[in-house]
Amino acid sequence: MSTSFPIPDDPGFLQIKEVVKDFGPVRAVDSVSLDIARGEIFALLGSSGCGKTTLLRMLAGFETPTSGQIILNGHDLSGLEPYRRPINMMFQSYALFPHLSVWDNIAFGLRRDGLPKDEIAARVESMLRLVKLEKFGKRKPHQLSGGQQQRVALARSLVKRPQLLLLDEPLGALDKKLREETQIELVNIIKDVGVTCVMVTHDQEEAMTMADRIGVMDEGVLLQVDVPNELYETPNSRFVADFIGNVNLMEGVVVDDQPSSVTIECADCVHYVGHGITGHVGLPVTVALRPEKIYLSREEPEGEHNRVQGVVEEMSYFGSYSVYFLRLPSGAKLKVSEENDLRLRESKPTWDDTVWASWPPSAQVVLTH
């Protein structure tokens, strides 16, 4: 198991301790505990209404936690007003001041700190250079494109050199193409400045591209926190497996439990998994299998495990790969994605073909809850 995230020198820079937020009868954030390292980009990922924004707003100071503690750089933030926190936020719809020019928007925070004029000018200019908007200082926000507004908002939240930068759906207002270009650009700027960053998104690709670590939330609960590839390879729950990427989920029962392997019987096939689990014979489990880890062939594969026969019911071509949906004997569907390799084109399965699907014993993840 490899971790792409380097061991941080200050892992407890931001500590969120059992934070709860109730809105009347609604529990928006449910006992979230989380440590974020200095310099890290952390993404909160979850579906709509799961409490991401609420958690972010508690960090910024716009909501008071019902219970729990937030500690930044060793200081407890409770009771500290938003304008006293060394934290800046980039709002979901940017919240640029419409009556101020780009320049004045960026200078707004510096002026509140009473910095000398020439220092303000120098810092605003350098921010404008950083986000490549040198020529736009005099414009009003409504005279900018969506992507330019987004960069003004970023510059405005970075110019005060906050200890913590909060981004709420930073690219939510951009179209898909611009989004993908901006993701990398945004990460580069944040890493250049070296600021610790918590971002909120419901787009898993965006989280995967931008974040060092990702926390997946559902109904106010933080389900799993991990680096992107670990989250993808070893989800710890059905929800996470399903939420991150595509997955086939199969219900089954443990029929053989060895220290370094486990056999699980499902409706259509028998899984042989090449690692042990904490469980016992007879335990109902869910087996998660990623579509790209499955091979298709016309010939029957060897062995009795990790294979199933099915009929190609649907297929879609996506350029570099194709996605197949196989109808299995039980009626369930299996999603398979295959790289489109030119050499194999003759033998590619097509509609109504009966084919074998197989996968190695390292492909599955066994979810016990």
Add this chain to the structure above:
Amino acid sequence: MSFLTGSWRPRPRVAVIGVPFVWLSIFFLLPFLLVFRISLAQMDGALVSPLLTLSDGVLTLQLHLASFIQLITDDLYIATYFVSVKYALVTASFCLLFGYPFAYFMARSERRWQPALLMGVMLPFWTSFLIRVYAWKSLLEPNGWVGAPIHALGIDEVLAFLGMIPSPDQLMYSPFSLVLGMVYTYLPFMVLPLYATLSRMDLRLIEAAQDLGATPWQAFWRITVPLSRSGIVAGFMLVFIPCVGEYVIPELLGGPETLMIGRVLWDEFFSNNDWPMASTVAVVMILVIIVPLAIFGRNQVQAQEG
């Protein structure tokens, strides 16, 4: 001829510009031209002289500028304009001073209370304007509900010292009672446009300002106030413009030193029976004070929304 075949429809742009244009023409421009025409005439006994006469095949256009000349040369008129503008300015300023906090808290109160508060602002319109203004007479008596506390708190001494009332025991028929009555009457016209802009405002802008280190007070002055400029300008116009020509309130609540242009106008019409002079007073008021102001206000609003 496409409209004959039924395919003609007014283009949206034409309708958008056309409707207010027709409205303004019928209800503002036309009456204004009628008054303007009278101001250039002469009284012919009880009638206004015609501008165009045709006799012996000669068409003569007679423009009498006597009223305009008199208006410029006689100090009374100019001085009265200044008094009117002064009281209108003072009234609009006080309306802003009281109306802004009121509109602000109304816009920021819980959504479900807002219709009730809005009703509260408009409730006074349900009773006759005359009765409401007249009621101030008894309220401001030395032992009235307002007069008594003012006296008890010694505010009347201050007002007398400032020259707002002739003597501490007389609140009525003074600049004080006049401004009080006008502020009272016109306050809703300030509150409503302010409420409209304040309740539309994006509250995340305030949060963004606080996030960047502005205290609530700084956020108010730097964000809320500038962004409600169109409401401030609209409210100011709505109060200022009718106040300049106000007749009834100065008549009921004002004193000898609060002679305003509305009164002069009335006197010219009904005491002197000098219609051209009265019309001249009105025309000059509209051209010199109100039209430039309205254009200014429009530009301000456009500058913000632009």
